[in-house]
Amino acid sequence: MPALILFWILAIVCVGAAITMVSSTNPVRSALALVACFLGLAVYYITLSAQFIGAVQVVVYAGAVMVLFLFVIMLLNLGAPVAKPGKNSLQGTAAVVLGAVLLLALFVSGMFFEMPGRAASAATAQAQGTVKAVGLTLYSPSLPWLFPFEATSLLLLVTVVGAIVMTRRQV
């Protein structure tokens, strides 16, 4: 029962923060709402016994990625946005209607889906989320995760070089 109460509190926090992010016209306010949403999701990961992912979520998403967002917002110094009436209102209505249709489709498809098997025991799941277990799975030569890991390191290297090349001043 405490798990269910925690779920609902976090659900209200996450959905409320997400709606605040979408409805706000101020980018800084959007970014801070998104941080709240990410922190709520990190608590979800910890309650789902994925402790390592929860910690990484806080460090990478709520930390690094959002600092990057805020840094770019401050760098561009856009000031208050000017509202452009006209087609935007029509666009907004169409987007909300399409979103409602998408949500309905997702829920209806979920209704006809029966989860196979039974939920794993808490002890099994608890052992899976530790740093040791994640590391052993990620670097094990007999599992298929080692090559994607190496490819990811190459991707990050290309990203660093690409970001520097794109944003440096032309001389």
Added chain:
Amino acid sequence: MVPVSYYLSLSAILFTIGVVGVLVKRNPIQVFMCIELMLNAANLTFIALGRYFGTSTGEMYVIFALAVAAAEVSVGLGIIVTIFRVRQSIDLDDSALLKS
């Protein structure tokens, strides 16, 4: 224990909010934030199903999704900074050079 369908429903709601935000927002930085929200909704699905089945496959996918999201944000924000430097505006409606 909370049923896994609750997590999937929450993930669907967050994903839909992200989709609506991408369609509504005219500021590319906020569009990026909505894309991040959609990625996080997918991550929640992976973690919840990994917990349900008792495997670590879901966590592996989330680790790679995190790395790709970080790379995507850094490159995307670099593109936004470059566009701002060239056009002095980042409004998505102003960037319609190909739509002449």
